[in-house]
Amino acid sequence: xxxxxxxxxxxxxxxELVSEILTRLPVKSLTRFRSVSTRWxxxxxxxxxAKCHFSRSAASGGAAVTLTVTFINRFNSQRSIxxxxxxxxxxxxxxxxTHILTIPGFAHPFVSQSLNGLICFNLGAMCVCNPSTREFVxxxxxxxxxxPPSPASAHHRTNAFGFDPVSNAHxxxxxxxxxxxxxxxxxxxxxxxxCRSNKWRRIADGPPYFPFDERVCINxxxxxxxxxxxVDSEKTVMVAFDVNREEFRFIQMRDDAVFNSEDAVxxxxxxxxxxxxxxxxxNGEDNVMVMWVLMDEKWVKKRVEIPAMYxxxxxxxxxxxxxxxxxxxxxxAERRLGKPFYVVLYDIKKNEGRKVxxxxxxxxxxxxNNLLMNVTSVNEHAESIISLT
Numbered sequence: 001x002x003x004x005x006x007x008x009x010x011x012x013x014x015x016e017l018v019s020e021i022l023t024r025l026p027v028k029s030l031t032r033f034r035s036v037s038t039r040w041x042x043x044x045x046x047x048x049x050a051k052c053h054f055s056r057s058a059a060s061g062g063a064a065v066t067l068t069v070t071f072i073n074r075f076n077s078q079r080s081i082x083x084x085x086x087x088x089x090x091x092x093x094x095x096x097x098t099h100i101l102t103i104p105g106f107a108h109p110f111v112s113q114s115l116n117g118l119i120c121f122n123l124g125a126m127c128v129c130n131p132s133t134r135e136f137v138x139x140x141x142x143x144x145x146x147x148p149p150s151p152a153s154a155h156h157r158t159n160a161f162g163f164d165p166v167s168n169a170h171x172x173x174x175x176x177x178x179x180x181x182x183x184x185x186x187x188x189x190x191x192x193x194x195c196r197s198n199k200w201r202r203i204a205d206g207p208p209y210f211p212f213d214e215r216v217c218i219n220x221x222x223x224x225x226x227x228x229x230x231v232d233s234e235k236t237v238m239v240a241f242d243v244n245r246e247e248f249r250f251i252q253m254r255d256d257a258v259f260n261s262e263d264a265v266x267x268x269x270x271x272x273x274x275x276x277x278x279x280x281x282x283n284g285e286d287n288v289m290v291m292w293v294l295m296d297e298k299w300v301k302k303r304v305e306i307p308a309m310y311x312x313x314x315x316x317x318x319x320x321x322x323x324x325x326x327x328x329x330x331x332x333a334e335r336r337l338g339k340p341f342y343v344v345l346y347d348i349k350k351n352e353g354r355k356v357x358x359x360x361x362x363x364x365x366x367x368x369n370n371l372l373m374n375v376t377s378v379n380e381h382a383e384s385i386i387s388l389t
Contacts, residue, residue, distance in 0.1 A: 117384020
């Protein structure tokens with residue numbers, strides 16, 4: 001009888017197989033399963049598990065695109081975050097979005113791109129959010145330590161969000177610039193998300209620059225354009241911040257109007273940095289997209305003709321460039337919440353796009369005037385179990 005009982009007893013599943021199965025589950029299930037046992041909780045909260053889970057989540061979407069849409073209510077400064085999934089080949093209306101959370105704070109327009117499922121806001125104090133877990137943390141307040149050289153001096157603050165693939169760490173860059181005439185005094189601080197110290201670290205000031213309002217992180221480098229002189233707007237450089245080494249460097253720009261244009265955008269294209277003029281305002285061609293791609297520290301020019309049916313993305317007053325999808329599509333979104341609300345996904349390689357109406361967003365703001373709702377970001381999003389603590 002003892003042998004018979006042993007034969008009918010189920011064999012335990014190897015924990016390696018359990019972990020493999022867990023990486024395929026949605027975040028909502030993983031959150032519940034953390035309470036199954038201490039070992040399961042340790043597995044699910046392990047950074048290597050979170051990295052593997054996110055990789056599967058990002059790859060499993062296929063042709064479907066999940067977007068996070070962020071709005072700021074200019075009346076009460078609340079920031080609302082929604083999620084909406086656009087099915088494959090969807091060209092008309094998308095299913096109703098899911099309201100993730102609303103965060104009160106200062107109505108600053110800065111919203112980072114989504115990095116491994118995390119996004120960063122400026123709420124007065126910086127804030128990092130994981131929309132999948134609905135978890136967010138506000139970082140300690142920062143302020144400049146540089147006394148104004150004169151009453152005419154001005155302080156300017158700028159932020160960036162990056163990911164270091166070497167240390168598997170997300171970092172927030174906080175920069176204060178004191179402008180006095182043509183002089184720029186830089187103060188840089190870095191906050192490592194999830195670090196036990198929970199403090200900003202002052203780093204080397206680096207070369208002086210005044211940044212454009214743009215940021216993109218590619219392979220551990222945060223890129224943005226900047227002016228090296230407050231009196232000469234033609235001296236534009238590309239600033240690169242190494243998230244791992246926490247060092248700055250300048251990349252020289254070509255003598256082309258696109259590089260200095262505020263109408264151009266900085267984005268990732270095939271894993272490389274690119275500057276894109278999608279409005280054709282600099283060359284007089286309304287339906288032409290001019291792209292400069294950085295290849296081995298050299299700028300290579302590409303020219304893309306936009307089909308007339310998608311020329312509306314050139315309407316700067318209505319549409320804004322909002323980022324790119326994992327597959328490389330450019331995302332253009334309306335600047336204000338309206339009914340209907342549209343996004344355009346444009347594939348540069350295929351030279352085709354799709355205009356999708358996102359339904360139901362105004363239902364969440366029925367008590368407010370929709371004209372007060374500014375669209376601050378539209379990002380492609382994949383589920384992430386990364387903990388912020």
